[in-house]
Amino acid sequence: MKKIITYLLFSMSSLSFQGMVGAQTCSCDSLGPNLITNGDFETDWISNVPGMILTHTGTCSSGYGTYGIGNTANPCYPGWNACDHTFQDTTKLKSGGTPLGHFLIIDPNTTPGNIYSKTVSVCQNTSYQFTFWAKDLLPLGDARPVPVVNIQFNGVNFFTADVTVVATTNTPSLKGVGVWQKISGCWYSGANTSIVFSIVAKNVSGNGNDLGIDDISFTSCNSVVTVVPSNPSVSCAAPCTNLTANVSPGAGTYTYSWNPGGQTTATVNVCPTVTTTYTITIGGTENCIPFTKTASSVVTVNGMIVTVPSATICPRDS
Secondary structure, three states: OOOOEEEEOOOOOOOOOOOOEEEEOOOOOEOOOOOOOOOOOOOOOOOOOEHHHHHHHOOOOOOOOOOEEOOOOOOOOOOOOEEEOOOHHHHOOOOOOOOOOEEEEEEEOOOOOOEEEEEEEEEOOOOOEEEEEEEEEEOOOOOOOEEEEEEOOOEEEOOOOEEEEEOOOOOOOOOOOOOOOHHHHHHHHEOOOEEEEEEOOOOOOOOOOOOOEEEEEEEEEEEEEEEEEOEEEOOOOOEEEEEEEEEEEOOOOOEEEEEEOOOOOOOOEOOOOOOOEEEEHHHHHOEEEEEEEEEEEEEEOOOOEEEOOOEEEEEEOO
């Protein structure tokens, strides 16, 4: 009889890498508070927004290099089509369905540059998730140029290619639900203790290139720990396998402790003769505080194994 080892993983995760384009999903155990003050533009929306580079001109933009804060873009220009990103939130509706929520209504400059820029204090060796929602204010099929944006950290583009904000409806209406485009990514702080986070307009056209932005967030992304085996099954003739502990997302310095075994490396080689649960305890620092996290993998042994001082004997081999 051959010895067969199978694996049951307690958890799985995925990791998105810096440099991808568009909407990335970070694998986070939990998220910290939003470090962007008034990122939904609902507080003190009548006055200037901290971090905005352009000129505030009320509830509507009024020329190149200006922005307004309003609950619908349609009164600003007859062809514009947008309302607050969270329009479906009934707490943000007046009677009759008119949106109460606010968002940025932007007419960017005719030269590339920052729309929004804010210095944020960050913790070393911590992963962060950023998200904002964008919308081309012109309807689908309009021939004028569309907005193009990127994210920058300390003046360096995050995305390898700029992100085009595409119109997704051709009906100018207050009820433009589902027409906002999510732009997001995962950023790792490394040795940084502060960062300049910027949303940058890249299109230079003054005709068209009209943009809505809402719900900017920048939050710490607490990592997920998993254990991954090197093979899904192992025969009796090859009874050992590697187990690797992964921290996702994350690239910091960690400590490792395996039980059973007591090994202190990220990857260990195990050769069980009975069904065994292997647990990794990982220590490190993220979000400015020490952490300890665990994950486990069960190695199941099917079949009888006889161990003698010089060899492991499978019943069929005897």
